Amino acid sequence: MSTKEEVQAAIREFILQQFPAARKHGVSDGDSLLEQSCIDSMGVLEIVTFIESTFDLTLSDDELMSDHFESIDALANLVHHKMLEGASWTS
Numbered sequence: 001m002s003t004k005e006e007v008q009a010a011i012r013e014f015i016l017q018q019f020p021a022a023r024k025h026g027v028s029d030g031d032s033l034l035e036q037s038c039i040d041s042m043g044v045l046e047i048v049t050f051i052e053s054t055f056d057l058t059l060s061d062d063e064l065m066s067d068h069f070e071s072i073d074a075l076a077n078l079v080h081h082k083m084l085e086g087a088s089w090t091s
Contacts, residue, residue: 002083007055008076014050015072019043029072044069051075057082 002010008029015022015033022038025031033039039047047069048059057079068078 002055002080004076004080007079007083008072010054011047011051011075011079012072014054015039015047018046018050027072029076031072032070033072034066034070039069047075051079055079055083 012029015027015038019038021036022033025036025038027033027036027038033043044064048064052058059078059082063078063082068074
């Protein structure tokens with residue numbers, strides 16, 4: 001099982017590789033990906049696909065809320081909680 005830090009590092013690396021705006025803005029883990037226009041709705045779908053395939057998880061419709069995609073921290077929290085609980089996690 002991955003630690004939260006490992007999950008966060010994997011998500012950070014993916015976002016910085018996939019989204020030029022994230023690199024341009026130099027986003028940190030707590031920065032808003034949505035407010036800084038680093039990702040859009042298609043970007044959210046790319047992140048969902050990455051998370052589900054990389055961490056062998058399925059995100060429910062309830063977990064596709066913008067709050068969970070607000071930052072790298074928020075994404076890492078979502079993934080790590082799902083890994084720990086093995087069930088859907090919503091805030």
